[in-house]
Amino acid sequence: MSGEAKTKDPAIVRRPGGRSARVRAAVYAAVLEELVETGYSRMTIESVAARADVHKTTVYRRWENIDALLTEAIRDSASTPVVPEDTGSLRGDLIAYASELVAVLSGRAGRIIAAALSSDAASVEGVQEIKAMIFETRLPLSTRIVARGIERGEVPEGTDAHEVIDFLTAPLYFRLIVSGGPLDERLARTTGAATAAAVEAGAFRGDDRQADPDRPR
Amino acid sequence: MSGEAKTKDPAIVRRPGGRSARVRAAVYAAVLEELVETGYSRMTIESVAARADVHKTTVYRRWENIDALLTEAIRDSASTPVVPEDTGSLRGDLIAYASELVAVLSGRAGRIIAAALSSDAASVEGVQEIKAMIFETRLPLSTRIVARGIERGEVPEGTDAHEVIDFLTAPLYFRLIVSGGPLDERLARTTGAATAAAVEAGAFRGDDRQADPDRPR
Structure with missing residues (x-):
């Protein structure tokens, strides 16, 4: 490495x-x-x-x-991390994060990532290692956003920062690589607001799922 | 075609x-x-x-x-559509949809889609047309789920069915093609519950964003 x-x-x-x-x-x-x-x-x-x-x-x-x-x-x-600012609210932090990632993915880095992931380059061993590295790099940022939200009382305890960052970034990568839809500020705001609503509703609390009445047995 | x-x-x-x-x-x-x-x-x-x-x-x-x-x-x-059942709630409908798609993507179809989208096959013109077709095919299903939710009073009027289906399916494709995480029932439940919470909070109401005080000017 x-x-x-x-x-x-x-x-x-x-x-x-x-x-x-x-x-x-x-x-x-x-x-x-x-x-x-x-x-x-x-x-x-x-x-x-x-x-x-x-x-x-x-x-x-x-x-x-x-x-x-x-x-x-x-x-x-890929070595420049996307660092979110503290905006004072979970929703603001998540929108800020999504906005920075939209800016990255809609530019040169996005063209590189799309070309690397949507071609035979995706099978290159080194490229697969980098993918894993990038997602690991993001986790501490997400953990800080979730921790700030818990301190503010907006975020339920036990929220999984890994799931939060997956849900925040997935729609952006989906547009870049799969659907080809626009990577714009509207997407960043919708994604940030949707993820914040899901976090606040406790959708990413691992322990909650255990007691879920709808859970299949 | x-x-x-x-x-x-x-x-x-x-x-x-x-x-x-x-x-x-x-x-x-x-x-x-x-x-x-x-x-x-x-x-x-x-x-x-x-x-x-x-x-x-x-x-x-x-x-x-x-x-x-x-x-x-x-x-x-790709010709078999994923048809969700009416479970009696938005959350249930979205989890059912995500579960069916997880079952599809974690099997043979998922291996085909991953191989098609993560290789030079992604550049084949016909493959790009099919991608667009698949996403169009999903829209009526999402529209029905959203309409049922509006009838039940769970879903705000003006909710964009296209955004809902994008958010529901993006984390599944993200795991299949980008992060390589597990495509399992836990993912289906988390994704369905998270999307339902975001829908209920009005995150996918196009008209709401216009009046949003956080909107940059």
Whole structure:
């Protein structure tokens, strides 16, 4: 799970602002553009090198193969977490979170994610690891939002932060990857408000389900 | 958008129980198994014919290419709608709907959908048309559930059935395609209960959002 480039010269890694970093940034950008525009199955080390305007041997020297390069580039692009502000209410916090994620998914990152998940790239082992990593990254943010809501008395004790973040983000990914509907502010507000209403009604309390009279036996 | 096989002999189509129908069923099953097990990019008319135990010329004669065959087979497999029962409550209806969809997505159809949407098959034009068709198919069911809820006095007037069905189904597709979490009865119950709470709170009333004091200007 190391994010470092494979390189034969460790000195290159030690100078993050130098030529090596510029080459790496150019190659990362090129492989992601190739993924989005050319598609996973047709892109090659050669096409990536040409787009980055570097010699193909430069790419071959640093990355074992196209999957290793793609995995690194996606991990690098996904490294900025979506941090929600404290708006003073659960509903406001969830709408703020959804708005930031809508902004991310409706831009370049969304095109990368859609291209990675809706193509054979989704089967690349490294890409699957990154998916898991991204969802783990989100959990602490959701936990903080839920904890603030409990402190305010808006959120029932025992609410599962993992389920809350799943429900908040699922409709956004659904539009991005499945239905193709608009990723806009209206979606962020509806999703945030709907999730807040469900949380406040206790829909994500694991222990509540045990005593549920409708529960099948 | 015709679901018929391309055939040079119209008489074949007129005898749905005959040899032609058996061949078609075998080839449909084979192409979907190839999609799931071999993957879209590596499957060929030859590999499909071998799996279906028919001569490859039989397949070539009836289908223009592998994409046309795959599109038809997916459309055929997707033709059974998920019909919810009237359980007497909005919450019950939504849980019943989610349960049926969980049963579908956790079985063979789910493997087909995941393979189709998480591979280069997602870019096939026919597959994109089917996606749109499936979501249109669901809308009348959702509309009936929402209408029953309004009659019972549980659901605010003006609730958008399209948004309701999106929110009910998104967490299921999210687990199938993005997060890989379990598609089980617990998910169906949580999703149904959460969506019902959001509907009852008026989260899917388009007109409500207009008067919302938190709405950004």
